[in-house]
Amino acid sequence: MDVRTLCLGILALGDASGYEIKKMVAEGSFSFFSEASYGSIYPSLTRLTEEGFVTCEFFSQDKRPDKKIYSLTEKGRLALTEELRRDPGPDKNRSEFLAALLFAEAVSPDRIQNLVEERIDEHRMKIRSLQKLLDEAMSPASHFVINYGIAMQKAALDYLEHHQASLIKKIIAAGPTE
Amino acid sequence: MDVRTLCLGILALGDASGYEIKKMVAEGSFSFFSEASYGSIYPSLTRLTEEGFVTCEFFSQDKRPDKKIYSLTEKGRLALTEELRRDPGPDKNRSEFLAALLFAEAVSPDRIQNLVEERIDEHRMKIRSLQKLLDEAMSPASHFVINYGIAMQKAALDYLEHHQASLIKKIIAAGPTE
DNA sequence: GTGTACATGTAAAGTGTTACATGATTTC
DNA sequence: GAAATCATGTAACACTTTACATGTACAC
Known part of the structure; x- marks a missing residue:
C-alpha cells in the first residue's frame, strides 16, 4: 500500500x-x-x-x-x-534479524545468543506499548487489529523463548564457526 | 537489508x-x-x-x-x-490486509468476512509450503527460521479463526456503513 | 500448441528514505 | 542548557519494480 x-x-x-x-x-x-x-x-x-x-x-x-x-x-x-x-496484496515481512540468523555460519554463537535476547526484550516492550494503545482504541476494527498485533508479538516471543537454547546448542554442535 | x-x-x-x-x-x-x-x-x-x-x-x-x-x-x-x-534493524511488516480492516468503515461487513476467510486459506497454504521446506532444510539455523515462520503463520491463523465472528458481529452492531 | 521452467540482462519509471532547513516551547 | 515535541517542507539519493528483449526444452 x-x-x-x-x-x-x-x-x-x-x-x-x-x-x-x-x-x-x-x-x-x-x-x-x-x-x-x-x-x-x-x-x-x-x-x-x-x-x-x-x-x-x-x-x-x-x-x-x-x-x-x-x-x-x-x-x-x-x-x-x-x-x-481490490484484493489486498500479500503481507510483506522483512527481518534483518532472521536474515542474520540464517547467515549464522558467519556469526559467533555468542553473538546469536545476544541477538535473540535483545529481540526477546523488544517483543516484551512492543507488547506493552500495544496494550497501551488498546485502551485508546475506539472502533471494533482497531481493537481487532491491535489484538492481532499483540497475538503476533506474543507468538514470536514465545517461539524465541522456547527454542533459543536448542538453537544455540545445535549451532555449537554443528562445529566451530569455520 | x-x-x-x-x-x-x-x-x-x-x-x-x-x-x-x-x-x-x-x-x-x-x-x-x-x-x-x-x-x-x-x-x-x-x-x-x-x-x-x-x-x-x-x-x-x-x-x-x-x-x-x-x-x-x-x-x-x-x-x-x-x-x-551491526545490530539488525527492527522488522518491517507491511499488510494491506490489516490496513483494509482498519479502514473497515469504508468496507461492507460481507467484504470483510470474505477477506478474512481468504486470508485464513492463505495461511493454511503457507504453513503447508513451509513444512515442505523444512524437509529440505539442512542447517540448524534454517530449521529454526522456518519453524519461526510456521509459528507466526499458525498464530495469525489461530487469531483469525477465533476472533473473526466477533469482529463481524461488532462491525454490524456499530451501525450500517454510514 | 500452450504454458512453465530455465537463464540473463537493461532502461524507464516510480516510490521512498535521509538529511537538511527553520524555529518556538516545554520538560528534565 | 540540552533534549524532546510541535510543525512543515525540499532535494538528493537509493532502491526497486515493471516492462521489455531473447531463446531453448519439456510437459500436458
Whole structure:
C-alpha cells in the first residue's frame, strides 16, 4: 500500500495534519504494519489536495507552529473505497534479524545468543506499548487489529523463548564457526 | 537489508546463480522475510563482482541457457561479517490486509468476512509450503527460521479463526456503513 | 500448441528514505 | 542548557519494480 492510499485511509478515520498522520504510522494502531516518513507524507498530501481527494485548512496556533488540517472529500472517499475493493496484496515481512540468523555460519554463537535476547526484550516492550494503545482504541476494527498485533508479538516471543537454547546448542554442535 | 547484502549472505551458504538466488528469495527459506526482483539481483551481482566481493564463473549447459555461478571471496565474507556485526534493524511488516480492516468503515461487513476467510486459506497454504521446506532444510539455523515462520503463520491463523465472528458481529452492531 | 521452467540482462519509471532547513516551547 | 515535541517542507539519493528483449526444452 503506497503512502498516498495510507493517507487517504487515515483521513477516512478523521481529519488530521501531516504531523499527526506520521505519529499514527510511527506509534499508533498502524505502527506494526505500515511505515511512512515525512518526506513521503507531505508530498502525498500536497498532491492529494491538488487532485481534489482532500481539502486543506490552515490554522494559526498560539505558541505552536502553524498547522494544516486535511479532510477527505467525497471524491477521496470514493477513491479509497475503489482501492479497497481490490484484493489486498500479500503481507510483506522483512527481518534483518532472521536474515542474520540464517547467515549464522558467519556469526559467533555468542553473538546469536545476544541477538535473540535483545529481540526477546523488544517483543516484551512492543507488547506493552500495544496494550497501551488498546485502551485508546475506539472502533471494533482497531481493537481487532491491535489484538492481532499483540497475538503476533506474543507468538514470536514465545517461539524465541522456547527454542533459543536448542538453537544455540545445535549451532555449537554443528562445529566451530569455520 | 538491501539486496546487495542479501546476495552476499545467500552466497555465504553456497555458490549460486542469480536465478537461484531469486528462487530462494521467492520460494525458499527466505520467502517470508525478504524480497528481491531480477531487476535488483542481477545488477547487484555485477557490482559485487566488480568490487571483488564475489567471483563469477561461466557455465555453458546442454539444453539449458548458459549460467553464471557466483562464489563469495574472502573479501566478501569479511564484508558480510562486518555487516552482521551491526545490530539488525527492527522488522518491517507491511499488510494491506490489516490496513483494509482498519479502514473497515469504508468496507461492507460481507467484504470483510470474505477477506478474512481468504486470508485464513492463505495461511493454511503457507504453513503447508513451509513444512515442505523444512524437509529440505539442512542447517540448524534454517530449521529454526522456518519453524519461526510456521509459528507466526499458525498464530495469525489461530487469531483469525477465533476472533473473526466477533469482529463481524461488532462491525454490524456499530451501525450500517454510514 | 500452450504454458512453465530455465537463464540473463537493461532502461524507464516510480516510490521512498535521509538529511537538511527553520524555529518556538516545554520538560528534565 | 540540552533534549524532546510541535510543525512543515525540499532535494538528493537509493532502491526497486515493471516492462521489455531473447531463446531453448519439456510437459500436458
